[in-house]
Amino acid sequence: MKKRSVKPPREQPREQRFAYDGLDRVIHERARLGMLTSLIAHPKGLPFGDLKRLCGLTDGNLSRHLQVLQTAKVVDISKRLEGNRPQTLCRITALGRKRYVDYLAVLEQVILDAAAAVETPPAGKRSRSFAQL
Amino acid sequence: MKKRSVKPPREQPREQRFAYDGLDRVIHERARLGMLTSLIAHPKGLPFGDLKRLCGLTDGNLSRHLQVLQTAKVVDISKRLEGNRPQTLCRITALGRKRYVDYLAVLEQVILDAAAAVETPPAGKRSRSFAQL
Numbered sequence: 503m504k505k506r507s508v509k510p511p512r513e514q515p516r517e518q519r520f521a522y523d524g525l526d527r528v529i530h531e532r533a534r535l536g537m538l539t540s541l542i543a544h545p546k547g548l549p550f551g552d553l554k555r556l557c558g559l560t561d562g563n564l565s566r567h568l569q570v571l572q573t574a575k576v577v578d579i580s581k582r583l584e585g586n587r588p589q590t591l592c593r594i595t596a597l598g599r600k601r602y603v604d605y606l607a608v609l610e611q612v613i614l615d616a617a618a619a620v621e622t623p624p625a626g627k628r629s630r631s632f633a634q635l
Numbered sequence: 636m637k638k639r640s641v642k643p644p645r646e647q648p649r650e651q652r653f654a655y656d657g658l659d660r661v662i663h664e665r666a667r668l669g670m671l672t673s674l675i676a677h678p679k680g681l682p683f684g685d686l687k688r689l690c691g692l693t694d695g696n697l698s699r700h701l702q703v704l705q706t707a708k709v710v711d712i713s714k715r716l717e718g719n720r721p722q723t724l725c726r727i728t729a730l731g732r733k734r735y736v737d738y739l740a741v742l743e744q745v746i747l748d749a750a751a752a753v754e755t756p757p758a759g760k761r762s763r764s765f766a767q768l
Contacts, residue, residue, distance in 0.1 A: 516689070520690050522672075539653050542753060543748065556649070557654055558654035599753075609745070615672050619672070620732075
């Protein structure tokens with residue numbers, strides 16, 4: 503049987519080593535990551551206004567992202583009376599908490615991969631090869 | 636002087652505690668985060684095909700994201716001959732490395748904030764209040 507190519511075999515990089523598929527897009531978006539981190543730190547929920555201030559978002563932006571999170575069932579939104587004023591309360595759901603924790607594990611892997619690379623001395627002074635990565 | 640509001644003062648959450656403005660959008664996008672982590676681990680650069688496999692991307696997706704990174708001057712793209720075949724080499728720039736390291740510091744803060752919240756026992760059993768967050 504004839505060989506199709508005369509190109510010498512070259513070591514292939516480990517497939518999808520840096521794909522990070524577990525970085526859940528619903529959570530990974532910057533504003534939503536801040537919102538969910540804020541909500542996970544406040545398990546009893548946060549009023550709309552507090553969440554807005556904590557995340558430095560406008561009313562419109564916060565509403566838009568809350569809708570995405572509510573549709574994905576990771577956040578629950580309810581109305582209640584605080585004194586005589588209606589208040590919108592935002593809470594992370596049990597599903598949201600689970601997805602967030604899973605997401606966090608992948609984020610930690612990114613940090614580990616990155617830190618290992620960043621701490622490596624510049625090319626030329628390295629004794630270790632990255633070819634196996 | 637008259638007080639404008641009779642509403643009792645309520646402790647305000649620390650402004651923008653969870654805003655994470657340092658999460659550079661050029662880097663934070665999932666595919667680009669994988670690409671840059673891969674490139675920072677390979678300071679001599681990676682051929683287009685290797686980067687594609689490492690990040691689990693299609694030709695089209697990789698090209699599109701490389702263009703964003705090149706426009707932002709965080710990645711440098713050059714052509715060279717490998718044997719007799721032209722090869723596209725992708726490398727992170729010094730600016731890219733700096734921005735990536737800055738980004739990483741914010742990402743670590745997200746992890747710290749999140750881990751602190753996730754490890755907290757459920758509401759009701761907590762001795763610590765999150766009100767100061």
